[in-house]
Amino acid sequence: VQCDExxxxxxxxxxxxxxxxxxxxxxxxxxxRALAATWTMQRGPTPEAQxxxxxxxxxxxxxxxxxxxxxxxMKNTFAQPGNLGEQAHGRYLDLQQKLRLPDGICLQHVPxxxxxxxxxxxxxxxxxxxxLESGGRDFRVVFRTFGTDTADVIKEFNVFCTGTHPCxxxxxESMSRFVLDPAxxxxxxxxxxxxxxxxxxxxxxxxxxxxxxAALNExxxxxxxxxxxxxxxxxxxxxxxxxxxxxxxxVFVEPLSETSPHxxxxxxxxxxxxxxxxxxxxxxxxxxxxxxxxxxxHLIKAEPISAIEDVNYFVAAVAAAEAAxxxxxxx
Numbered sequence: 580v581q582c583d584e585x586x587x588x589x590x591x592x593x594x595x596x597x598x599x600x601x602x603x604x605x606x607x608x609x610x611x612r613a614l615a616a617t618w619t620m621q622r623g624p625t626p627e628a629q630x631x632x633x634x635x636x637x638x639x640x641x642x643x644x645x646x647x648x649x650x651x652x653m654k655n656t657f658a659q660p661g662n663l664g665e666q667a668h669g670r671y672l673d674l675q676q677k678l679r680l681p682d683g684i685c686l687q688h689v690p691x692x693x694x695x696x697x698x699x700x701x702x703x704x705x706x707x708x709x710x711l712e713s714g715g716r717d718f719r720v721v722f723r724t725f726g727t728d729t730a731d732v733i734k735e736f737n738v739f740c741t742g743t744h745p746c747x748x749x750x751x752e753s754m755s756r757f758v759l760d761p762a763x764x765x766x767x768x769x770x771x772x773x774x775x776x777x778x779x780x781x782x783x784x785x786x787x788x789x790x791x792x793a794a795l796n797e798x799x800x801x802x803x804x805x806x807x808x809x810x811x812x813x814x815x816x817x818x819x820x821x822x823x824x825x826x827x828x829x830v831f832v833e834p835l836s837e838t839s840p841h842x843x844x845x846x847x848x849x850x851x852x853x854x855x856x857x858x859x860x861x862x863x864x865x866x867x868x869x870x871x872x873x874x875x876x877h878l879i880k881a882e883p884i885s886a887i888e889d890v891n892y893f894v895a896a897v898a899a900a901e902a903a904x905x906x907x908x909x910x
Contacts (some may be wrong), residue, residue, distance in 0.1 A: 692893075
């Protein structure tokens with residue numbers, strides 16, 4: 580997906596409107612496409628749910644259940660003149676401007692899909708790391724993806740951590756402990772009918788939740804701890820299970836104690852009413868954790884538009900999650 584298409588897609592997920600609802604949906608694709616064309620924008624872009632309205636993206640994906648390739652093409656041109664989201668075209672242009680690097684700045688290792696002269700890892704993420712570090716916080720960074728961009732992420736992340744990122748020249752030397760070595764700090768998840776499996780670089784495959792959780796804990800918090808990891812998630816199993824909430828990216832949450840880490844998982848595919856892409860589990864029992872317990876405490880729906888526009892977006896989101904955890908602990 581190209582950067583222009585990505586911004587259009589983000590807007591389709593944050594613009595709310597009405598459509599010609601029917602008691603029974605057409606059984607054919609052409610009839611469903613015709614219904615999609617009745618959508619009219621009323622509010623947005625905003626990440627906040629709008630009662631009585633539906634986003635264009637949800638209409639295509641959740642209600643009409645259009646073919647995945649077709650609906651993605653419709654989302655990718657959403658805010659362009661002449662399309663249903665053209666009211667948001669001004670915001671589209673603003674977001675494009677926000678993604679542009681300052682004049683005279685050039686980043687190496689930017690994927691072709693992002694394009695020359697644009698940010699790849701957005702500043703809000705690096706701002707969060709600097710905030711945590713300046714506050715003396717003990718934290719780890721774990722990248723997770725179903726995609727293929729891990730190598731590019733590692734390259735720019737390491738440029739930042741070594742203080743050589745042209746947009747962040749004042750990174751403290753202490754951040755060098757986060758430099759990610761692909762020969763040591765990467766791994767792959769695998770899921771099948773037999774359970775969950777994790778292979779960390781340089782280690783044999785771990786089988787079962789207990790072994791996987793122990794291996795992760797040792798790698799991140801053990802005697803030879805590493806401060807960052809990049810893990811490839813296993814998309815085929817999630818797809819095979821119909822993209823169910825309990826088959827996506829696994830994350831272990833330890834029972835609350837004075838020494839347990841506060842796990843925070845940001846993903847823009849976490850939905851407003853369900854985990855969808857992240858499978859949160861109790862680290863000691865492998866029991867599935869209900870979204871009502873994890874939402875905005877451990878699992879946070881990343882809002883791309885907000886993260887692009889507000890450099891302190893992730894800082895505020897982490898502070899809100901910590902406050903929510905404190906309330907849970909007090910209760």
